Every structure is written in C-alpha cells, then in structure tokens.
Amino acid sequence: MKNDVLIVEDHPFVAEATKKLLAGAHPLLNITICSDAASAVQELGNPDRTWHRVLLDLDVPGAHGLSLVMEAHRLGYEGITCIVTAMDRREYETQIQALGFLGYIVKATSVDDFTNAINLIFKGERVFPTPIERRREVNEAIRLTRRQLEVLNLVRTGLSSKQIAEALNLSEGTVNNHITGTLTALEVGTRSHAVARAIELGLLSVSA
Template sequence: MLVDDQRLVREGIRGLLRLADDVVVLGEAADGHEALELIGRTRPDVVLLDLQMPGLDGIGVLGALAETEDPPPVLVLTTFDDDELVLRALGGGARGYLLKDVSLDQLVAAVRTVAGGGTVAQPAVTDRLLRAWQRRGEEPPALAAPPDLTTREVDVLRLVAAGYANREIATALHLAEGTVKNHVSSLLLKLDARDRTRAVLTALTLGLLE
C-alpha cells in the first residue's frame, strides 16, 4: 500500500512497482485517516509511508497501527528534510526508511526485505541519522563493559546494517535461519537495543561497524 499526499509521487512509485512481477499495489491513500481505513480493509504485506501529510501524518499512522493487532510492517519514504521526524518514525515502529529518489531495484529489494521480516537502512543516510540521534543528547547504552561480540555476531550485525532479512543472512553466511534469529536476539541483548535499527545505530555509535 502507498501512502503519500502527493499524487504524482504515488503515480511514480506505482509505475515503478508494476515492473516487478512479485509486487502488487493493493491501494493508495492521500492521508493518514484514509490509510488506516484501507490498511484495515486490504491487510497489505508492506506499507510505504510518507511522513509529512496534512491531517493525520505518518507518525500518527504509526501510533495508531501500534495499537492494532498484527499491524503490517511499515517502510518510510522520505525526502529527508527532517532527521528528527525520521527518528520518531523509527522509534514508532517503522522497519526502515528510503529516500524518494531510490532506484527501482532498491525499492523492490526494500519491499521484499521488509515483507520478509527484515529492516532497511540505506547506508547513505544512516550516518546522518546517527548524527541527528546524537544531537538529541542520546548516548549509547551505559554498558558495564564494551559488548563482547563474537566474530559471527559481527558478521550478522554487518548484514543487518545492510538491510538483509534473516533468511538472506542465513543464505549469505551458510547458516540455518533459526541460528541467525538466535544471533540477532543475542545482539539485541548485548547492545541493549529494542529493535534491529536501534542495534545498528548503537553499534555505529560504539564504533563496532567501522
């Protein structure tokens, strides 16, 4: 499902997604209220969500979805003129973010990743997000000692940072998907992070992904 108040943007994204055989656009919404109604009716696998909309904005949509049972994963589409807004979206449960000038391959890959349970964080903007996070005065978790990550956990962390889903990580590292899930759970615990995106931001702050 596409949620954006600019009709031209929706038409452009829909046109791109039509070129992918395994992606179907179930509906489009021009504001948050319309989006919530359509999401409840069509149950999409992924929601591509703009943040800045009149009426109920993207943050409001995320807040409303968080109160529903089994909400669909949300991928934020942004022009990136407001770092703080994107951070609020990630804190509100978004699975990742894309710039609106992404290529078709990047867009389709991101949709597939989020549909498969993964997260998406474009490397080109992750550092900017990190700086915005630091400007807010937030610090890395006060760990008693630097996290002792195994070599395999670092391998998994790098692929998580690149936006890979668990199944893709398993294929890349020749591991069982259940093993990857265990590694991700261990990373979240060691990095004191509530989700994969926060784990990546914390790892960047601590210099674990240099």
C-alpha cells in the first residue's frame, strides 16, 4: 500500500501541525517534510519513493512563483498534489486547477475548513474554492456605502448625474463624487461596467 506523504513547508510550526493532523487521521502514513525547493525537488524525483499525496507550499526558499508546481507537473504528480499556501491568488489557482492538480487550500481558512479539505484530498476528491465562495470573498472585500448603492441603482436606469441629483435631493457634484468612489471601489472605468460588476458580486439585485 502506498503511504508515503510529502509535506513541502518551511514554517516548522505549520509543518508539524499538518503532520500531526495527518498522523491522527491516518496513522499508517510515512510522512516526509521538506523545508526548501531543492530538497523538495530531490524527493519528488527520488525513484525509490512512491508518493501517495504531496502537500506543496508555493513560497518556500528557492521556489519562485509556480516553479515547484511546474516541477511536480513535469514529474506527473499533479493528480496527487494539493497546493497548501498563504498565497490567495486567483490566477495561480486557475492555472493549477487547469493543470489537473488535486487542490488549492489557502492557509488562512478556518481550522475546520482546513481539516475538511485535507480529508477530502486524501479521499481523492479535488478541492478548490467554489465560484460562490470566491464571490463571497470578493464581496466582503469590496465595500459600497448605502448612498453609493442608491446612486448606482439609479445609474443603471439610465439617469444622468443631474437627474439622479434631483431624484435624491443632492448636488450634481455630490452625485459625481459618489460615482467616482464607486468606480474606484469596483476597479472599473465606466458606469455601465460598474453596474455589471455590482450585479455580478451580488451588491445589486439582477432586476432594477
């Protein structure tokens, strides 16, 4: 039975905590810890080891960007490798998922969620943040005031700044300031894009 597990992690506390978690749930595992890219590459390429799972941090000494990910992929380990990292980067997650890796777990997740994700990984299930989770994360990060949402809701009806000002009993300059703040918060360049982005994030309802 294959029971070799490789943990690539340079923080001793995190590495030992992960090892303890795995040993408690799977006492027959033979766990190896590597704290840098060079030793990880050596272990991954070791012909005498048949890895069952690889838990791979992206940001260990000697690693750059997705260098260790690409090495694991080159060796054909993507199907048993889960990325466990502090890097909550959507572009990395998307590329790693497209390459066929087993999962992408962000360390900042709760202990319960982390434990559940690890258990799923060892059952052979793929674990990546769902679109709903991603939307919730982005939604929580983007804050619009009640007045900004009120103005944006009128923007999507086609009203001009002057018309919105009259409807809300505000000055036209104040309305434009709210719109500028909204564009900045949503990281968009036009009013129509702001409306679309707000609907996508669930900040505005689909129907006006």
